[in-house]
Amino acid sequence: MKKSSSNSSSSERETSGSLKILDQKYSIIRNLGGTVNTKAHLVKDIITSDILAIKIAQKEEKDELEREYDFLTSFDHPNIIKPFIYVSEGALVSEDENKLLSYKTEDEEYFDSKECAYFTLKFYENGDLFENISRGGPVHEGMARYYFLQLVNAVEYLHLRNVAHRDIKLDNILLDDNFQAMLIDFGFSEECRLKVGDKLDDCERANIRGTKGYISPEQLYADGNDLICFKKCDIFALGVVLFILLKGVRPFESPTRDDEKYQYLILKKNSYFWKMHQMKRREFSNKVYSILSHEVKSLVCDLLNPDPNKRPDISEIKEHPWFAKKEVLSDEEIKKLMSDRILN
Numbered sequence: 001m002k003k004s005s006s007n008s009s010s011s012e013r014e015t016s017g018s019l020k021i022l023d024q025k026y027s028i029i030r031n032l033g034g035t036v037n038t039k040a041h042l043v044k045d046i047i048t049s050d051i052l053a054i055k056i057a058q059k060e061e062k063d064e065l066e067r068e069y070d071f072l073t074s075f076d077h078p079n080i081i082k083p084f085i086y087v088s089e090g091a092l093v094s095e096d097e098n099k100l101l102s103y104k105t106e107d108e109e110y111f112d113s114k115e116c117a118y119f120t121l122k123f124y125e126n127g128d129l130f131e132n133i134s135r136g137g138p139v140h141e142g143m144a145r146y147y148f149l150q151l152v153n154a155v156e157y158l159h160l161r162n163v164a165h166r167d168i169k170l171d172n173i174l175l176d177d178n179f180q181a182m183l184i185d186f187g188f189s190e191e192c193r194l195k196v197g198d199k200l201d202d203c204e205r206a207n208i209r210g211t212k213g214y215i216s217p218e219q220l221y222a223d224g225n226d227l228i229c230f231k232k233c234d235i236f237a238l239g240v241v242l243f244i245l246l247k248g249v250r251p252f253e254s255p256t257r258d259d260e261k262y263q264y265l266i267l268k269k270n271s272y273f274w275k276m277h278q279m280k281r282r283e284f285s286n287k288v289y290s291i292l293s294h295e296v297k298s299l300v301c302d303l304l305n306p307d308p309n310k311r312p313d314i315s316e317i318k319e320h321p322w323f324a325k326k327e328v329l330s331d332e333e334i335k336k337l338m339s340d341r342i343l344n
């Protein structure tokens with residue numbers, strides 16, 4: 001699986017040239033990822049030698065970053081990342097001369113001002129779920145369920161506060177030191193508070209946010225005047241996440257009528273959808289957990305339902321027999337299983 005980026009144009013880029021220093025306090029070790037507007041870096045505190053992550057934006061994109069920081073600091077949930085400090089007037093310079101910084105790429109030059117804004121975060125060395133699944137293959141149903149339960153709890157917390165994440169994907173789920181899921185990247189998050197008539201409704205004017213392959217069909221087909229429910233878009237993305245955890249590959253390229261796999265979900269031929277995946281599977285041949293329970297398959301198809309009105313909301317997901325099952329792996333078991341995956 002290749003990493004796909006959020007829907008502003010982006011690519012993986014490394015900082016070039018000499019060592020970069022942020023506010024004479026942090027030296028930048030490497031790029032962790034990110035889009036053109038914001039980037040995450042691994043940094044070292046020059047005085048204390050502490051290793052941290054920072055999320056940084058150049059001056060022009062400062063409001064976007066500040067908005068993300070405000071969202072993050074307004075939450076208090078074990079599966080949602082908590083940032084440390086926000087600096088609105090930082091300066092990123094090269095070590096040798098205090099000269100203007102530029103990040104050079106093949107076709108463009110950007111981040112050409114040394115003025116920037118950033119916030120700091122604890123660095124989680126176990127990486128994100130995308131890297132974990134790409135390297136180690138799919139996980140068995142019990143592990144997928146463990147993570148899905150945590151994600152649903154985090155998303156329930158957001159939805160109850162009328163916030164939609166809008167970019168749920170494996171790359172935006174970090175694993176903390178105990179391999180617990182940690183939702184990150186609230187750059188696209190929005191409050192859903194549109195007034196329809198005289199009451200608040202869950203819907204908002206349609207705009208496309210998210211990452212290809214996780215973006216719901218109603219966003220792809222909407223025009224600017226349509227109303228869509230951003231929370232239901234999050235549910236769709238949760239369905240993609242659950243599928244990838246179980247199968248190690250994407251469920252489809254894009255949820256459209258001409259997609260050879262998604263069309264079966266549109267036609268309500270769910271068994272063909274699963275058969276297509278059985279036939280195409282070559283990767284991870286020694287680790288395939290191809291026999292999935294009927295219950296988990298039905299939940300995945302519910303989450304990926306093309307019709308947002310028929311897609312369950314969080315409370316309905318919690319009532320689904322697969323979700324409501326009593327057996328859950330313990331935190332210790334998950335730590336052991338995940339540590340073993342990293343070693344192998």
Ligand SMILES: Nc1ncnc2c1ncn2[C@@H]1O[C@H](COP(=O)(O)OP(=O)(O)OP(=O)(O)O)[C@@H](O)[C@H]1O
Pocket residue numbers: 005006010032033034035037038039040053055121122123124125127128171172174184185187
């Ligand atoms: N605190 C952290 N510890 C370890 N890795 C991190 C941390 N924060 C971010 N990352 C890594 O950096 C990547 C990019 O971070 P983030 O998603 O916040 O940036 P972004 O600019 O919104 O990127 P994108 O548009 O690609 O999602 C993440 O997918 C994750 O792998």
Ligand SMILES: [Mg+2]
Pocket residue numbers: 171172185
């Ligand atoms: Mg991200």
